[in-house]
Each structure stands twice: as C-alpha cells, then as structure tokens.
Amino acid sequence: MTRNERRQLAKGMLFISPWVVGFALFGVYPICMAVYYSFCDYDVLRSAVWIGSENYTDMVSDDVFWKALYNTLVYALFSVPLGLMLALVIAVLLNRPILGRSFFRTFFYIPSIVPLVAVAMVWLWLFNGDLGLVNFGLSLIGIGGPQWLADAAWTKPTLILSSVWQVGGAMVLFLAGLQDVPKSLYESADLDGASPFGQFWHISVPMVSPVIYFNLVMGIIGSIQEFVKPFVMLPGGGENRSALLFAVYIYENAFLYGNMGYACAMAIVLFFIIAFLTWLATRAMNRHVYYAGD
Amino acid sequence: MFSIFRSTLRLGVAFCLVLGLSACREAEREYTDDGRLIVSYWEHWQGFEKEAMQAVVDDFNASQDRIFVKMLAVSQIEQKFVLATAGGVPPDIAGLWARHVAPFAEKGALIPLGPYLAEAGITGDQYIPAIWDLVNYRGLTWALPSTPASIGLHWNKRMFREAGLDPERPPRSLAELEAMNEVLTVVDVRRDGQTQRVRYTELTDAEKADKDFDIVTMGFTPNEPGWWTGMNGYWFGAELWDGERQLTATTPENIAAVAWYAGYPEKYGVDNLKKFGASFGGNFASPQNPFLDERIAMVLQGVWMYNFIDQFSPQLEWSATAFPVDDPEARPNTTIVDCDVLVIPRGAKNPDEAFEFIRFVNQQKNMEKLCLGQRKFSPLREYSDDFVQRHPHPYIELFIDLANSPNARLMPKLPVGEEYIAELLNAYSLAFGGLSTPEDALAYAGQRAQWKFDRVNRRWDQTGEMRMREWRGVDP
Numbered sequence: 001m002t003r004n005e006r007r008q009l010a011k012g013m014l015f016i017s018p019w020v021v022g023f024a025l026f027g028v029y030p031i032c033m034a035v036y037y038s039f040c041d042y043d044v045l046r047s048a049v050w051i052g053s054e055n056y057t058d059m060v061s062d063d064v065f066w067k068a069l070y071n072t073l074v075y076a077l078f079s080v081p082l083g084l085m086l087a088l089v090i091a092v093l094l095n096r097p098i099l100g101r102s103f104f105r106t107f108f109y110i111p112s113i114v115p116l117v118a119v120a121m122v123w124l125w126l127f128n129g130d131l132g133l134v135n136f137g138l139s140l141i142g143i144g145g146p147q148w149l150a151d152a153a154w155t156k157p158t159l160i161l162s163s164v165w166q167v168g169g170a171m172v173l174f175l176a177g178l179q180d181v182p183k184s185l186y187e188s189a190d191l192d193g194a195s196p197f198g199q200f201w202h203i204s205v206p207m208v209s210p211v212i213y214f215n216l217v218m219g220i221i222g223s224i225q226e227f228v229k230p231f232v233m234l235p236g237g238g239e240n241r242s243a244l245l246f247a248v249y250i251y252e253n254a255f256l257y258g259n260m261g262y263a264c265a266m267a268i269v270l271f272f273i274i275a276f277l278t279w280l281a282t283r284a285m286n287r288h289v290y291y292a293g294d
Numbered sequence: 295m296f297s298i299f300r301s302t303l304r305l306g307v308a309f310c311l312v313l314g315l316s317a318c319r320e321a322e323r324e325y326t327d328d329g330r331l332i333v334s335y336w337e338h339w340q341g342f343e344k345e346a347m348q349a350v351v352d353d354f355n356a357s358q359d360r361i362f363v364k365m366l367a368v369s370q371i372e373q374k375f376v377l378a379t380a381g382g383v384p385p386d387i388a389g390l391w392a393r394h395v396a397p398f399a400e401k402g403a404l405i406p407l408g409p410y411l412a413e414a415g416i417t418g419d420q421y422i423p424a425i426w427d428l429v430n431y432r433g434l435t436w437a438l439p440s441t442p443a444s445i446g447l448h449w450n451k452r453m454f455r456e457a458g459l460d461p462e463r464p465p466r467s468l469a470e471l472e473a474m475n476e477v478l479t480v481v482d483v484r485r486d487g488q489t490q491r492v493r494y495t496e497l498t499d500a501e502k503a504d505k506d507f508d509i510v511t512m513g514f515t516p517n518e519p520g521w522w523t524g525m526n527g528y529w530f531g532a533e534l535w536d537g538e539r540q541l542t543a544t545t546p547e548n549i550a551a552v553a554w555y556a557g558y559p560e561k562y563g564v565d566n567l568k569k570f571g572a573s574f575g576g577n578f579a580s581p582q583n584p585f586l587d588e589r590i591a592m593v594l595q596g597v598w599m600y601n602f603i604d605q606f607s608p609q610l611e612w613s614a615t616a617f618p619v620d621d622p623e624a625r626p627n628t629t630i631v632d633c634d635v636l637v638i639p640r641g642a643k644n645p646d647e648a649f650e651f652i653r654f655v656n657q658q659k660n661m662e663k664l665c666l667g668q669r670k671f672s673p674l675r676e677y678s679d680d681f682v683q684r685h686p687h688p689y690i691e692l693f694i695d696l697a698n699s700p701n702a703r704l705m706p707k708l709p710v711g712e713e714y715i716a717e718l719l720n721a722y723s724l725a726f727g728g729l730s731t732p733e734d735a736l737a738y739a740g741q742r743a744q745w746k747f748d749r750v751n752r753r754w755d756q757t758g759e760m761r762m763r764e765w766r767g768v769d770p
Contacts, residue, residue: 041749041753043401044376044377044380045376045379045380045398045401045402045403046401046402049753049756058749063742064742124576128572128575129568129569129572130569130570130572130573131572131573131575132572147565147568147569147572149572150568150571150572151565151568151727152727152729236716236719236720239723239724239727239729240720240723240724240727240729241720255373255376256712257710257712257713257746258376258397258401
C-alpha cells in the first residue's frame with residue numbers, strides 16, 4: 001500500500017468512524033454482553049455470576065416460556081399472511097385509476113404513522129366487551145360479540161385482527177412494486193383475453209414477488225418481536241396468559257422481576273428463532289421470487 | 295490532508311475529555327447559589343400527593359442553611375431506580391413502595407439504615423407494628439415510612455337502603471357479604487319477550503341456572519378492583535409462606551379463597567361478569583369508577599378512596615368498615631397494610647444528608663402534615679390530640695384501627711414477592727374462567743413461584759453470609 005493509499009484509507013476510516021464507533025458501542029457491545037449475561041445469574045443491580053447453561057435449561061422446564069413461544073408463533077402464523085394479503089389487495093386496488101386515488105393512498109397509510117400505544121388504546125376501546133364498537137357492529141347483525149380481551153379463547157384473535165392496522169408500510173412497498181410492472185404485460189394479457197384475476201395472479205403477483213419476499217421477512221421479524229400492543233392491551237398476557245407474547249415475557253423478566261440473565265437467554269433464543277424462520281422463508285420463496293435483472 | 299485528520303483527531307480527543315470530565319463532575323456534590331448542598335429526591339407521587347410532600351420538603355429547606363432537598367416526581371420509578379442505581383448515579387433519596395424493600399435490599403441496591411437510626415434514636419416501637427415490619431428485611435431496617443395505608447370495605451348506603459337493607463349494617467362475614475350481594479345485584483332478564491329489571495333474588499331458579507341476564511348493578515364483585523386478589527387467602531386466615539423457604543400456596547385456606555372467588559362466575563355467569571367488568575372502562579381515578587358511579591355497592595379499597603369520592607362523587611352516601619372474613623369472631627379487623635417508603639440507594643452521593651431529610655419527615659409534626667395533605671393516617675404509633683379532628687377523612691380512625699389490628703397482614707416480604715403474587719393472580723384468574731380447579735391452579739402457581747424462590751435462595755446460600763457482614767458493617 002502506497003503512502004497515498006494509506007492516507008486515503010485513513011480518511012475513509014475517519015469518515016465512517018462515527019458509524020463504526022456507534023455501532024460497536026450501541027450494537028456489538030450490547031449484543032456481546034447479552035450473550036455473556038445469558039450464561040449468568042444477573043439482576044442488573046448485582047454483579048453477574050456465571051452459572052453456565054442454567055438459564056437455558058430453566059427455559060426448557062418453564063411452561064410460560066413455551067406458552068409465550070406458542071402464542072407468538074400463532075400470532076405470526078396468522079398476522080403475517082393476513083397483513084401481506086390485505087396490503088397487496090389494497091395496493092392493487094389503489095393502483096387502479098380511481099377517483100381520489102392519492103387521498104385513499106394517504107388515508108390507508110395514515111394509521112402506520114400513529115404511535116403504537118395510541119393504536120393499542122384505540123383497539124382497547126374498539127374491542128371492549130361491553131361498550132366496544134366491534135361488538136356493537138356485530139349486535140346490529142344479530143351476533144352477540146365475545147369478550148375479546150377477557151376471554152382466553154379470543155385474546156389471540158383480537159391481537160391478530162388488530163395487526164391489520166399496520167399494513168400501511170407493506171402497502172406502500174407493494175404499490176411501488178406494482179408501478180414498476182410494465183404495462184405491456186397487462187396489454188398482452190388483455191389481448192389474450194385474460195381475466196382481471198388472471199392478470200393479478202399471473203402478472204402482478206410474480207412481478208412483485210421480491211416485494212412479497214421482503215415484506216414476508218420483515219413481517220416475520222416484526223410479528224415475532226411484537227410488544228407494544230399486547231403489553232398495553234393485555235397486561236400480564238390476559239386470561240391464562242393466552243396472549244402473553246415472547247417479547248412481553250422477556251420484558252417482564254428483565255425489567256419487572258430483575259431476571260436479566262434469564263431475559264438475555266430468552267432474547268438469544270428469540271434471535272435464533274427469527275434467524276431460522278427468516279432462513280425458512282428464504283428457502284421457501286427462493287424458487288418463487290422473480291428478479292427482473294436476473 | 296493529514297492536518298485535517300490530525301485536527302479531527304484532536305477534536306475527538308477533546309470531545310472524549312469533555313465527556314469524561316462531565317462524568318467526573320456528575321459524581322461531585324452540587325450546591326445551590328447560597329452554598330447549600332443539593333440532595334436529590336425522586337418520588338413516585340403525582341398530583342396532590344406530590345404537593346403534600348413538596349410542602350414538607352419546603353419546610354425542611356426553610357429550616358436548613360446546609361442542605362437543600364430537590365424533589366423530582368418520577369413515573370415508573372422502580373425501573374428508573376434500578377437503572378440509575380446500577381449505573382452508579384442514583385438519587386440520594388427515593389420514594390418507593392414497601393413491596394420494593396425486600397427485592398432491592400436483597401440485590402444490594404439499598405443502604406441499611408440501622409446505624410443512622412441508632413444515632414437518631416429512632417426505634418421500631420415508635421411505629422405501628424405492621425408498618426415497621428414492612429420496612430425491615432432479614433433483620434435489618436432498610437427504609438422509613440412516609441405514608442401508610444390499610445384497606446377495608448367501602449359501602450354505598452343509598453344502594454343498601456333501596457335494596458331494603460339496613461344502611462348502617464355492613465356485612466361482617468363472607469356469608470353475609472354473599473347474601474347482601476344477591477339482594478343488591480340488579481339484572482336485566484328477558485321474560486315473555488320483554489326485558490325486565492329485577493333483583494337477583496327475584497329471579498326464578500331456572501333463570502338463575504340459565505344465567506341469561508345482563509348485570510346492571512352488583513353488590514360486590516371480587517375482581518373490582520382486584521388489586522389484592524393474590525392475597526384473598528388472608529380473609530380465610532391463610533399464610534402465603536412459612537416465613538422461611540417454603541411457599542404455602544396450597545393450604546386449605548388458600549384453596550377456600552380461590553373457591554370463593556370462583557364461586558362468583560358460577561353464580562352470576564362468567565360472561566356476564568366479564569361484560570359487566572368491561573363496562574367499567576378500566577379507569578380507576580375517574581367518575582366512571584363503578585363504586586363512584588354507583589354500579590357496585592361494596593368495594594374493597596384503601597384509605598385513599600376517600601380522596602376519589604371527594605373529587606368525583608362528593609354526593610355519595612358511603613361508609614367504611616373492616617372487610618368481611620370467613621370467621622369474624624376469630625379474625626376481627628383483618629386488613630392488608632401497605633406503605634410508601636423512603637430509602638437511600640447504594641451509591642447515593644449524600645447519604646448522611648439524605649437521612650437527615652428522612653428523619654425530618656418522620657418527626658411527628660412533619661409526618662402529620664404530610665399525612666393530612668395526602669389524607670392518610672400517620673405510620674407513627676402516637677399522633678397529636680387533634681390529628682383525627684383535623685383530618686378530612688371521615689373514617690380515618692377506622693383505618694388507623696385496622697393498621698393497628700393484630701390481624702393486619704402484609705404482602706409476603708420475599709425477593710420474589712411480586713412474581714409470587716403474579717402467579718397467584720393467574721391461579722385466581724384460571725379458576726374464575728373455569729379453566730382449572732382451585733387446587734390445580736394453586737398447585738401450579740405455588741410450584742412456579744417456589745422454583746423462582748429456590749433459585750434466589752441458592753444464590754443467598756452462596757453469598758448471604760458475606761452480604762450480612764457487609765450490611766452489618768456499613769458505617770454511616
């Protein structure tokens with residue numbers, strides 16, 4: 001390396017150093033410490049005591065850990081596809097030349113910029129078993145609504161239904177993807193007599209498949225880490241901890257009960273679960289994703 | 295170009311130095327302009343309760359030429375307290391709840407007050423015994439009380455009168471509570487295609503069995519507000535642990551308490567109760583509180599309830615008494631006592647001055663000013679002759695008597711106390727929803743809490759002796 005190259009390198013390093021230092025301090029260091037603490041009895045106030053794999057073996061025999069994991073996977077299993085489908089359908093509809101298209105695009109995106117605590121409070125009232133608008137609407141068609149938030153059988157569906165509020169972000173990405181689809185493809189399909197659904201299924205969906213893949217992975221990560229809504233709407237996980245999600249259980253252990261070591265161990269497990277599901281999604285989508293540049 | 299690099303490097307080093315110096319400065323004592331040492335004080339109270347303490351702080355500051363206490367109202371204080379203490383920058387004084395004493399003391403977050411108390415001549419016999427018990431853990435005193443509370447049954451006299459009950463005669467036993475509840479509970483039931491509003495006692499046996507009605511008002515429901523549900527066993531004479539290392543969730547008394555709790559949905563219908571509960575909207579401090587808007591005739595609440603009655607429903611005709619128990623002859627005046635406390639966190643910059651303020655608060659005159667302001671009773675055994683006369687709470691003597699009762703009970707003083715109560719709460723919830731029997735639900739709760747307690751005990755076995763030496767050797 002010449003002196004000039006070294007100088008260039010030093011300058012380059014200098015300019016990226018704020019990010020590198022920030023990432024090392026606030027990203028790498030906490031992750032490394034979380035891994036270390038996951039092998040410790042650590043309550044934040046006292047120094048950590050190394051206990052080997054005890055936190056992990058405790059997890060195996062902790063019923064609530066398995067329940068929280070089950071609840072989270074059920075939530076992800078339903079909320080991710082539901083959110084994807086809804087976002088895609090809305091995006092397709094808003095991609096059509098309809099009156100007030102810009103207004104509707106903004107209208108459907110607005111909920112995504114509302115703070116999640118406010119969203120949770122709104123859902124709390126919508127799903128209120130006595131005064132809620134959802135049950136009032138159901139009563140108009142002769143259905144006695146359930147106790148959405150107080151009945152163990154309905155708490156998870158309540159959380160899943162409330163997740164539709166957050167489809168705005170995915171919808172915008174789908175919309176961008178749909179606008180990139182060449183019009184000539186639809187014109188050809190029209191000439192060949194393809195139905196609107198056929199055009200959607202055989203042209204729109206394959207052409208936006210990279211966006212579907214991206215939204216799927218983001219959806220999986222987001223839903224496995226879901227925290228604010230269950231935390232606000234169903235404190236303690238609701239009846240029989242039926243809606244206790246993994247991230248909430250981690251929070252309870254870390255910040256309410258001072259079991260930071262155990263919480264760190266669960267966070268590490270959560271990381272591997274997310275990594276595995278992301279890998280699974282990548283494998284599953286691999287053959288179905290079409291990249292125009294390939 | 296290299297000069298730019300050097301300049302930037304210098305700038306970076308200077309920035310780090312400034313940061314470092316700021317950190318060092320943080321550890322230094324701070325003074326007011328007139329040279330008084332600033333003592334930082336975090337308090338969980340808001341609103342009028344904070345104002346009452348601020349008045350005492352102002353008195354203290356006015357009496358001082360050496361110390362200035364700076365009070366800051368802090369939300370979610372327990373979490374911020376932990377992080378600040380772990381980070382080495384705690385306040386000098388923290389106002390917490392008594393339930394934090396055991397876990398925080400166990401984890402070394404508090405300074406034991408023994409030497410300070412000895413020097414100041416403060417002893418346990420100056421306090422109401424149950425309250426003194428709350429601030430002690432493992433034989434050491436970790437806090438001094440600020441304002442205490444005991445809980446009792448509050449009842450609505452108008453609703454009693456309208457139901458044909460004697461408004462001056464509240465229930466004394468749980469059996470009486472049940473009987474009065476049936477009379478006080480009003481439901482909407484469908485008869486011959488019409489909705490009729492009747493008292494529960496007016497329902498036919500078939501209607502009671504069908505439970506096809508909507509609850510309009512209730513005499514009592516044990517899950518409103520549900521703040522002490524995990525300790526319902528106390529109304530049956532239960533113990534929640536053996537005082538050593540064994541939790542006793544599955545004693546017959548605890549099982550009876552869960553069965554009593556689960557009896558409500560059996561009688562009134564679980565969906566009906568859930569729907570009725572949903573109608574409260576979950577906001578305690580509001581006019582929609584079901585006791586304040588007269589949808590519930592009897593409620594288990596603390597001495598503070600008067601403040602909310604006065605604020606949101608001053609026209610309410612009410613009174614208060616001891617909560618009914620299964621055997622009122624054997625356990626009269628049973629209550630649960632709790633207390634707000636003042637502690638000195640480990641790592642506090644000014645512990646001596648912090649204690650001086652805590653001691654000031656605990657002097658009779660100042661304590662009474664605080665308690666009158668917060669409309670609670672004094673934790674001190676002795677109070678001035680006119681304290682009760684001056685007190686705005688019409689039934690303050692009842693709550694004093696309850697706190698002094700030999701049947702005053704406490705939340706278990708365990709490092710895992712909150713987790714244990716959360717497990718018990720889950721057990722009650724399971725039985726209430728018909729998802730488990732009382733026996734199974736409590737066995738599960740006890741097993742989970744014991745598992746956590748055992749873990750804490752294992753650590754104590756390794757470090758306890760060292761801890762006790764450290765704590766006993768603390769030199770103020």
